[in-house]
Amino acid sequence: MTGKPRHIGLAERRARLGLRQRLATSSRAAAPEEVADSLVALHGTDPATVYLAVGARLADARKTVAQVERALYEDLSLVRMHGMRHTVFVFPTRLAAVVHASTGLDIAAKARAALVKDMADGSGGRLTERWLDEVEASALAALARRGEATVNELTAEEPRLKEHFAYAAGKSYEGVHTVSSRLMRVLGVEGRVVRGRPLGSWTSSQFRWAVAPPHPPLPPAEARSELMGRWLTACGPATEADLKWWTGWKVTDVRRALAASGAVAVSLDDGVTAYVAAGDEDPVDGPDAPWAALLPALDPTPMSRPERDWFLAPSLRPALFDRSGNVGPTVWWDGRVVGGWAQRPGGEIVWRLLETGDVGREAREAIAAEAERLRAWVGDTRITPRFRTPLERELSAE
Structure with a gap:
């Protein structure tokens, strides 16, 4: 595109968010795969x-759990794996090769080198790289035979996984690591294993492991270009800083991927240059009607970028984020965060507005309807976010 970059104002940014992130009522999806494809990645920590x-x-959330479980564990159309920033996400399975080549290879090389060094240093040289290769091959063979297995089940077949080694001796964070915990994480970022079924319900954080579905190797530059294009379609316009944060790439890799994907520069209200995907330059009309949403802690929409002021007022951050920058449950009205929510021990979904402004009767009724919709499909399950925030703690205790 030549000449002056097209300007995308606040109203259009919020319109794009509502439509592309499947939050506007008219843009809701029919299946989990559609949601994951639209968002590129679902935060899985x-x-x-x-x-x-x-x-x-x-559009119909009543079968959410059954549909997601089928996609993850039966159809295998979604996969839970390590991705950007060494974080666990759920991706469309067909994106596994793209994520691995664009992001996983560099992380994996560093993670394996660190494991080999830490093992040698923490065991007095007893646990060597060659020893690790033998244990790793044995563990992967056992996992292939079983299909899925917990770490305890794998250590029953390969006892050497239980070996310990000291870590960071003499430092404030020193401790003892097991080979199994570090090795499975390395194999995860290498794209060789993925998280399988949990041991408990859908809220459980204890997972079985499974051999990763095979995928063809891709040139890293090609993979970065494809991932960039997909993410800009879902989340653009975005700045270089947004993209660097989300991907975890070097700024040079971000810029090369922007160029290779044909991303188009636009301007934002604050005068900052941002980018949209190739072919996505035309103005986007807003949704048919204002929309409300109750999004969970670590939801991919608020966690998609570090610069959030255009949809989340800085004054709301102390109540809605923990000290590490993890967002808690949020209440949305027509493109911006206006409050937070929590579940009480009895199952009731409670919410509070933190930003009233133009949040009138229509908004309050729509938010209340979303709270009831959430309560209905969650049923008897009790939800406690892994990273708790001040407002969530307060609301859940009332």
Whole structure:
């Protein structure tokens, strides 16, 4: 595109968010795969987030748990794996090769080198790289035979996984690591194993492991270009800083991927240059009607970028984020965060507005309807976010 970059104002940014993130009522999806494809990645650090994020975006949320479990564990159309920033996400399975080549390879190389060094240093040289290769091959063979297995089940077949080694001796964070915990994480970022079924319900954080579905190797630059294009379609316009944060790439890789994907520069209200995907430059009209949403802790929409002031007022951050920058449950009205919510021990979904402004009767009724919709499909399950925030703690205790 030549000449002056097209300007995308606040209203259009919020319109794009509502439509592309499947939050506007008219844009809700029919299946979990549609949600994951639209968002590129569902944050999976807290297992409940995956289901809650999908349920908030389905036209009919009543079968959320069954549909997500089928996609993850039967159809294998979704996969839970390590991705950007060494974080666990749920991706469309067909994106596994793209994520691995664009992001996982560099992380995996560093993670394996660190494991080999830490093992040698922490065991007095007893646990060597060659020893690790033998244990790893044995563990993967056992996992292939079983299909899925817990770490305890794998250590029953390969006892050397239980070996310990000291870590960071003499430092404030020194401790003892097991080979199994570190090795499975390395194999995860290498794209060789993925998280399988949990041991408990859909909120459980204890998972079995499974051999990763095979995928063809891709050139890293090609993979970064594809991932960039997909993410900008879902979340654009975005700045270089947004993209660097979300991907975890070097700024040079971000810029190369922007160029290779044909991303188009636009301007924002604050005068900052941002980018949209190739072919996505035309103005976007808003949804047919204002919309409300109750999004879970770590939801991919608020966690998609570090610069959030255009949809979340800075004054709301102390109540809605923990000290590490993890967002808690949020209440949305027509493109911006206006409050937070929590579940009480009895199952009731409670919410509070933190920003009233133009949030009138229509908004309050729509938010109340979303709270009831959430309560209905969650049923008897009790949800406690893995990273708790001040407002969530307060609301859940009332």
